[in-house]
Amino acid sequence: MSAxxxxxxxxxxxxxxxFPWFGYFEKMLKADVxxxxxDVRYPSRNFVNRxxxxxxxxxxQWALPVRRGGDERIADKHYVKDEKTLTGxxxxxxxxxxxxxxxxxxxxxxxxxxxxxxxxxxxxxLNIATIDAISRALSINTPTVRGSELGLDRYRxxxxxxxxxxxxxxxxxxxGQGAHDYTDVELFAASGRRLIWIDYVLGxxxxxxxxxYSVLVGIARHGLARLSDAxxxxxxxxxxxxxxxx
Numbered sequence: 001m002s003a004x005x006x007x008x009x010x011x012x013x014x015x016x017x018x019f020p021w022f023g024y025f026e027k028m029l030k031a032d033v034x035x036x037x038x039d040v041r042y043p044s045r046n047f048v049n050r051x052x053x054x055x056x057x058x059x060x061q062w063a064l065p066v067r068r069g070g071d072e073r074i075a076d077k078h079y080v081k082d083e084k085t086l087t088g089x090x091x092x093x094x095x096x097x098x099x100x101x102x103x104x105x106x107x108x109x110x111x112x113x114x115x116x117x118x119x120x121x122x123x124x125x126l127n128i129a130t131i132d133a134i135s136r137a138l139s140i141n142t143p144t145v146r147g148s149e150l151g152l153d154r155y156r157x158x159x160x161x162x163x164x165x166x167x168x169x170x171x172x173x174x175x176g177q178g179a180h181d182y183t184d185v186e187l188f189a190a191s192g193r194r195l196i197w198i199d200y201v202l203g204x205x206x207x208x209x210x211x212x213y214s215v216l217v218g219i220a221r222h223g224l225a226r227l228s229d230a231x232x233x234x235x236x237x238x239x240x241x242x243x244x245x246x
């Protein structure tokens with residue numbers, strides 16, 4: 001039996017999370033286009049405004065306080081904006097991560113966060129600014145688009161994903177493992193487009209026990225250069241394999 005041909009154009013997407021884990025960036029790396037899913041309802045328990053970091057042998061939820069209301073879409077959710085809140089959020093990162101071997105590597109991203117925090121009002125704008133800065137530093141240059149720019153609000157769940165592929169001229173969607181419960185696999189199959197479940201291979205090898213935490217933990221402990229070099233090597237290997245298939 002011949003191997004299934006590689007997809008022509010792969011789309012991936014995720015909510016614009018707060019300093020997300022490395023797997024978020026691995027998904028970006030493996031896609032041809034990445035969609036910031038700010039057009040979905042703001043979830044009550046989520047990683048859009050919080051992320052885990054290790055503190056004193058335990059796990060702490062590092063959080064950015066948000067305002068009430070604006071829960072219909074992540075794009076409409078506002079964060080609490082005052083200097084006291086900003087100082088507290090940044091201090092938590094510096095105090096707990098700054099002492100790691102490469103703690104100084106996270107300063108550039110905290111600076112981006114501070115600038116964006118003062119510039120913007122919505123959680124999506126703020127998080128996307130920091131994600132963009134981190135992805136560029138990791139040598140990930142995947143083009144991005146916001147779900148709210150695609151005009152697909154009337155569609156739900158799998159229908160919306162398929163419309164994304166249509167709008168972005170793509171034939172495959174790269175999905176996280178957590179989407180099994182709400183993705184209609186049969187609908188995908190009937191559409192003629194492929195649904196690919198991501199296999200996280202880069203992050204576990206690089207970060208080990210630090211993988212579930214914010215990417216800033218991995219950067220502070222292992223160094224931005226090491227992570228960026230690994231991303232570059234992964235990309236080159238994938239390009240070589242693609243060339244061999246051609």
